[in-house]
Amino acid sequence: MTDTLTCANLSKSYGGVVAVRDVGFTIAPGEAYGLLGPNGAGKTTTISMLVGLLKPDTGTVVVGGADLSADPMAAKAKIGYVPQEIALYPDLTGRENLRFFCRLFGLPRKAVRARVEEVLDLVGLADRADAKLDTYSGGMKRRINIGAALLHRPELLILDEPTVGVDPQSRKSILDGLERLVADGMALLYTSHYMEEVERVCDRIAIVDHGSIVAEGTRHELVALVGGADRIELTLDGDVDTALAKLRGLGGVTEAVRTAAGSVRLIAEGGRYLLPSVISTVDGIAAVTAVEVVEPDLEATFLHLTGNTLRD
Amino acid sequence: MVRSLLTVSALELRTRVRDRTALIIAIIVPVAMATLFGVALGGDDPPLRATVGMVDLDGGEFPAGVRREVMASTELDGVLTLRDLPGRAQAQSALDAGDIGAAIIFPPGFSDSVGAGQGGKVDVLTSADTPLAGVVANAVVDRISSLVRARTLAVRASLDAGVPAGEVKEFVERNGAAGPALTLENDPMAGGRVDLSVYYGAGMAALFAFFVVGASFRSLLIERKQGTLDRMRAGPIHGWVPIAGKAVVGFALAMVSVCVTWASSVLIFGSTWGDPVAVFTLLLAHVLAATAITMLVASRARTDAQADGVIMVISFVAAFFGGSLVPLYTLPDLLQKIALFTPNAWTTTGLTGLAGSGAGLASVAVPIGVLCAIAAAAFGLAATGFRKGLLG
Numbered sequence: 001m002t003d004t005l006t007c008a009n010l011s012k013s014y015g016g017v018v019a020v021r022d023v024g025f026t027i028a029p030g031e032a033y034g035l036l037g038p039n040g041a042g043k044t045t046t047i048s049m050l051v052g053l054l055k056p057d058t059g060t061v062v063v064g065g066a067d068l069s070a071d072p073m074a075a076k077a078k079i080g081y082v083p084q085e086i087a088l089y090p091d092l093t094g095r096e097n098l099r100f101f102c103r104l105f106g107l108p109r110k111a112v113r114a115r116v117e118e119v120l121d122l123v124g125l126a127d128r129a130d131a132k133l134d135t136y137s138g139g140m141k142r143r144i145n146i147g148a149a150l151l152h153r154p155e156l157l158i159l160d161e162p163t164v165g166v167d168p169q170s171r172k173s174i175l176d177g178l179e180r181l182v183a184d185g186m187a188l189l190y191t192s193h194y195m196e197e198v199e200r201v202c203d204r205i206a207i208v209d210h211g212s213i214v215a216e217g218t219r220h221e222l223v224a225l226v227g228g229a230d231r232i233e234l235t236l237d238g239d240v241d242t243a244l245a246k247l248r249g250l251g252g253v254t255e256a257v258r259t260a261a262g263s264v265r266l267i268a269e270g271g272r273y274l275l276p277s278v279i280s281t282v283d284g285i286a287a288v289t290a291v292e293v294v295e296p297d298l299e300a301t302f303l304h305l306t307g308n309t310l311r312d
Numbered sequence: 313m314v315r316s317l318l319t320v321s322a323l324e325l326r327t328r329v330r331d332r333t334a335l336i337i338a339i340i341v342p343v344a345m346a347t348l349f350g351v352a353l354g355g356d357d358p359p360l361r362a363t364v365g366m367v368d369l370d371g372g373e374f375p376a377g378v379r380r381e382v383m384a385s386t387e388l389d390g391v392l393t394l395r396d397l398p399g400r401a402q403a404q405s406a407l408d409a410g411d412i413g414a415a416i417i418f419p420p421g422f423s424d425s426v427g428a429g430q431g432g433k434v435d436v437l438t439s440a441d442t443p444l445a446g447v448v449a450n451a452v453v454d455r456i457s458s459l460v461r462a463r464t465l466a467v468r469a470s471l472d473a474g475v476p477a478g479e480v481k482e483f484v485e486r487n488g489a490a491g492p493a494l495t496l497e498n499d500p501m502a503g504g505r506v507d508l509s510v511y512y513g514a515g516m517a518a519l520f521a522f523f524v525v526g527a528s529f530r531s532l533l534i535e536r537k538q539g540t541l542d543r544m545r546a547g548p549i550h551g552w553v554p555i556a557g558k559a560v561v562g563f564a565l566a567m568v569s570v571c572v573t574w575a576s577s578v579l580i581f582g583s584t585w586g587d588p589v590a591v592f593t594l595l596l597a598h599v600l601a602a603t604a605i606t607m608l609v610a611s612r613a614r615t616d617a618q619a620d621g622v623i624m625v626i627s628f629v630a631a632f633f634g635g636s637l638v639p640l641y642t643l644p645d646l647l648q649k650i651a652l653f654t655p656n657a658w659t660t661t662g663l664t665g666l667a668g669s670g671a672g673l674a675s676v677a678v679p680i681g682v683l684c685a686i687a688a689a690a691f692g693l694a695a696t697g698f699r700k701g702l703l704g
Contacts, residue, residue: 051546052545052546053542053545053546072548073548073549073550074548076546076547076548076549077548079546081542081543081546081547083539083542083543084539085538085539086538086539087538087539087540087542087543088540088543089323089327089540090538091327091330091331100319100323101543101547103315103316103319104316104319104320104544104547104549105316105547105548105549106315106316106548106549148543149543152547152548
């Protein structure tokens, strides 16, 4: 089966600063693909190149068989883009917004009304369709933001942080809707900071850092990359630096870092079994006021691959 | 492509009408400003200090009569100065150098030709830089033309009645058949009056065209900020569609604005702006230039607030130097030369000339050409700016 999206060797620099370096991946029909990365990792630049907002310095993007640089209209007609911000007109009603983008994207005049109603039903906003967008709740805005990208029945839906700032009910509704679209055969490219969303929605995940894909695979494949190590989160009261130094020398601990003033994170094989040794190691140096053992998950993998340094 | 463009334009127009910027900036404020100026200052001609060159290659009674009447006119004393020049070439040089504002040229044999009933033709040289002097010169020549027509008719009638050719001149003068002798009335610009309601109406039209069209490009930058521009560009449309859609509406609303200001001046004050085709074409060229300049600003601005500020500054600087706020002839020479870089100066000068002279489209060909050149240059730079920025 032909992939819905094939991108290869995508690179983009700004005045000598590399934003994206040699990024490439494919997404098959009915597949959800996640892009994970810290702030500034190059996710938005990659997405901007995929939807034709930025011209890559090198590389190719093919959507549904159409080359984005050679035939941008055909390629873009197959893409639905959901920007991170609510990219709609606040002074217009939900229905007016959808109608505008239907016409802009060239839907036949007679089909506009029916398609708008379909999408309003799809995002659950038929009953609020005639209210102005600036009266919508955050979740409703997010839903219609996605709806506007579905109007022209794209083969590939690209979502950039689509659930930022919404309540759990709206998030669930959005994720349920996306899963239905994927089940119906739509390809999905999804970026989010919420690991559990990516784990739930995406079949394959790429972890991006410093402009490059540093790991790619299914959730299980990625988790296996860190060797199944557990994460031990400690809260200490006392001489944290000395305790940290001691813990680094403890057998079985592969990594020990300070994450906050009195907080320490350890990566260790069989963390729960190592816990008594950990506590005895710091005994007399610092008091353990809280402890948590986290088994391997995507977040641990993500932090392992991208580090703990704060990104702006 | 066309459907997408019309869709963007329709939304822009709807937004502008809904938020009332179209009504307020395009119609109410310019009309109100022009009306206020007209009420306060209208009806009085702007103070004139014109020097008109006189080339007398005839040496007969007509040139002498003109000189005598001008010198005797109390109304023109201290306002109009005649400067004798030896020939057409010298008059043209003086005009180009700005030493005179216009020139009247009497060809050799003019008086004899009129005396023989064969009529005659007087040339007038004018400059776009000094339209009011041109108005005065044309007014003087209009008087001469009336007299020439009357004298020619009288001579021909006398000849037909059998008066010998050698006695016709004396016969006509003795019987007063040629009408009154050449006299200049106190209003040298009758029929070509330029009052301040026209002057400031034109100025406000030129100024507000920038604001009206600038609002459309400001909304383009707002769309960039709110993400709708990227959403449009990510769709299957040409990248220029959002820009062109905004430009079309800005241009159309600015045309409505200048035409409404023009119409209000005519309806409220009974002013005459001159040949409608020429006025419309000149206003069209001005709005085109304003569209291109504001588009250039939008192509380089980072935010809508920055674009707003820059357009405001450009509009007022162009209005001041271009004579939209202060009559051009009151500015020092250096500033008058700087004014030539503003579209407002060419528009105001062209409109003033049309209002005063009753001339047609050909008389404003130069201002229209300059405005189109400004528009072409600004459009070119804007296209480059958009390719590097918004569409990069």
